[in-house]
Amino acid sequence: MRYISTRGDAPVLNFEEAMLTGLASDGGLYVPETIPTMSAAEIAAMAGLPYEEIAFRVMRPFVGDTFGDEEFRGIIARAYAGFGHDARAPLVQLGPNHFLLELFHGPTLAFKDFAMQLIGQLFQAALSRRGEHVTIVGATSGDTGSAAIEAFKGLDNVDVFILFPNGRVSDVQRRQMTTPPETNVHALAVEGDFDDCQAALKEMFADIGFRDHVKLAAVNSINWARVLAQVVYYFSSALSLGAPHRKVSFTVPTGNFGDIFAGYVAKRMGLPVETLVIATNQNDILHRTMETGAYTKEGVAPSMSPSMDIQVSSNFERALFDVYDREGAAIAQLMDELKSGQFAISQGAMERLRDIFASGRASEEETTATIAAMHARTGEVLCPHTAVAVKVAEEHLGSEPMITLSTAHPAKFPAAVEAACGIHPALPERMADLFAREERFTVVPNDLDRLKSLIKERLA
Ligand SMILES: Cc1ncc(COP(=O)(O)O)c(C=O)c1O
Numbered sequence: 507m508r509y510i511s512t513r514g515d516a517p518v519l520n521f522e523e524a525m526l527t528g529l530a531s532d533g534g535l536y537v538p539e540t541i542p543t544m545s546a547a548e549i550a551a552m553a554g555l556p557y558e559e560i561a562f563r564v565m566r567p568f569v570g571d572t573f574g575d576e577e578f579r580g581i582i583a584r585a586y587a588g589f590g591h592d593a594r595a596p597l598v599q600l601g602p603n604h605f606l607l608e609l610f611h612g613p614t615l616a617f618k619d620f621a622m623q624l625i626g627q628l629f630q631a632a633l634s635r636r637g638e639h640v641t642i643v644g645a646t647s648g649d650t651g652s653a654a655i656e657a658f659k660g661l662d663n664v665d666v667f668i669l670f671p672n673g674r675v676s677d678v679q680r681r682q683m684t685t686p687p688e689t690n691v692h693a694l695a696v697e698g699d700f701d702d703c704q705a706a707l708k709e710m711f712a713d714i715g716f717r718d719h720v721k722l723a724a725v726n727s728i729n730w731a732r733v734l735a736q737v738v739y740y741f742s743s744a745l746s747l748g749a750p751h752r753k754v755s756f757t758v759p760t761g762n763f764g765d766i767f768a769g770y771v772a773k774r775m776g777l778p779v780e781t782l783v784i785a786t787n788q789n790d791i792l793h794r795t796m797e798t799g800a801y802t803k804e805g806v807a808p809s810m811s812p813s814m815d816i817q818v819s820s821n822f823e824r825a826l827f828d829v830y831d832r833e834g835a836a837i838a839q840l841m842d843e844l845k846s847g848q849f850a851i852s853q854g855a856m857e858r859l860r861d862i863f864a865s866g867r868a869s870e871e872e873t874t875a876t877i878a879a880m881h882a883r884t885g886e887v888l889c890p891h892t893a894v895a896v897k898v899a900e901e902h903l904g905s906e907p908m909i910t911l912s913t914a915h916p917a918k919f920p921a922a923v924e925a926a927c928g929i930h931p932a933l934p935e936r937m938a939d940l941f942a943r944e945e946r947f948t949v950v951p952n953d954l955d956r957l958k959s960l961i962k963e964r965l966a
C-alpha cells in the first residue's frame with residue numbers, strides 16, 4: 507500500500523513512513539493511492555465478530571507489510587483493552603429509526619481514544635524497531651490533546667507538545683491535559699483559537715530545518731493512521747444494524763472533518779452508506795460550503811461544543827482531492843486561495859460532494875434545547891457535540907437507520923449539560939480527583955517563533 511499527497515508534489519510513502527511523517531512536504535495530507543474494497547460477502551462475514559477482529563480485517567489492507575498479522579493483532583488488542591465497554595462502541599436506540607453510537611468509553615471519554623490508543627501502540631512498535639525518538643506536536647480544541655497525552659505519556663522515545671487555545675476548552679478537557687505529571691508531556695496554552703494552533707503546527711512542518719531538528723511527528727488527523735482507526739466503527743455499527751443487507755446513514759458532529767472522512771472511506775470500501783450528514787455548530791463553515799459552494803472563513807465564535815469551533819477544516823482537503831479527480835495541483839491552488847480567506851469549489855466537484863454528503867447546523871439555543879428534549883424523551887444525557895448532531899440527524903431521518911455519532915461523554919462538558927437538562931454528569935471514579943490534581947502548563951503568545959524556541963529549549 508502506497509500513500510500519496512493531496513497536493514501531488516511529495517514523496518510517495520509506505521504506511522509506516524506516512525504515519526511517522528505526518529504532514530506531506532508539499533503541505534498536503536497523505537491518502538492511500540487506492541482505497542481497498544471489501545465485497546458484500548467479506549463485510550457480511552464480520553457480523554457478530556468482536557470489535558478487535560473487525561478492526562483487524564478493515565485496517566489490514568491499509569497497513570501493507572509494516573506489521574505482520576500477529577503483531578498487528580497484538581497492537582489492536584492492547585489498544586482497546588482499557589476501554590470501559592465490552593462492545594467498545596455500543597449502539598443505543600434513540601427512536602424508531604435513530605441510533606446513537608457511543609464513542610466515549612475510552613480512557614479520556616471521547617472518540618479520539620479509538621485512534622489515539624491505536625497509534626500510541628503503532629508508534630511504539632515502529633519507533634522501538636527503528637531506535638528513534640520523535641517530537642509529537644499536536645493542536646487541539648480539547649479532545650485530541652487529552653487523548654494524545656494519555657496515549658503517549660511516560661514513553662521514552664516520544665516527547666509530546668500539545669497546543670490548546672487558552673480559555674477555550676472546558677475545565678475537564680484542560681485538566682486532562684495539564685495534570686499528567688510525566689515529564690515528556692508539555693501542555694502549551696496558546697493565546698489564540700484552535701485554527702491558530704493548527705496553523706502553527708502546519709507551519710512547523712513547513713520549516714524543514716525545524717522539522718528535521720526535532721524529528722517532528724503528528725497525531726492530529728493530519729496523520730492517516732488517525733483516520734484509518736476511525737473507519738472501523740462505521741463498519742461495526744452498520745453491521746449491528748444489518749449491513750451489508752441493509753443501508754444505513756450516519757450523522758457526524760464535525761469540526762476538522764476527520765471523523766466524517768473516515769465514514770466516507772468506509773463507504774468507498776464498500777459499506778452500503780446512504781448519506782453522510784455533516785453536523786456543525788454555529789461555526790458552520792462546512793454547512794455554508796455545502797449550501798453555497800464557497801468555502802469562506804468568517805472567524806470563530808466560541809460555543810458550548812468547543813471541540814468543533816474550527817474554520818480551517820483540515821481533512822476537507824482529502825475529500826476535495828477525490829472530488830477533483832485526485833488532481834494535486836488543483837488542490838494546491840485552492841489551499842493557496844484560502845490564505846486570502848476563501849475559495850470557490852467547481853460545480854462538478856460540488857455535485858459529487860452533494861451526492862455523498864448532506865449537512866446541517868445547530869445554534870447554541872438549538873443545542874441546549876436538544877439536550878433537554880432528548881433527556882426528557884429518552885433519558886439519554888448528551889454532550890453538546892452529540893446534541894448538535896442529534897438535532898441535525900432528526901432533520902435527515904429517512905427510511906434507512908440513522909446512526910448519530912456520540913463523540914464525547916457529557917461529563918467533559920458539565921456546565922452546558924447541567925444548564926440544559928438539570929443533570930450534573932459525573933466523571934468516572936478513576937477521574938474523580940481530577941480537580942484536586944496539580945496543573946502544569948505554559949501560556950504562550952500566538953507566535954510561531956516563540957513556540958518553536960520553546961519546544962527546542964524543552965527538548966534540550
Ligand atoms: C467531542 C468532539 N466531537 C466532534 C469533533 C469533530 O470531529 P472532527 O474534527 O473529526 O470533525 C471533535 C473534534 O475533533 C470532538 O472532540
Ligand SMILES: N[C@@H](CCOP(=O)(O)O)C(=O)O
Pocket residue numbers: 645646647648649650651725726727728761762764813814820
Ligand atoms: N476537535 C479536535 C480538533 C483537532 O482535530 P484532529 O482530529 O485533527 O486531531 C480536538 O478535540 O482537538
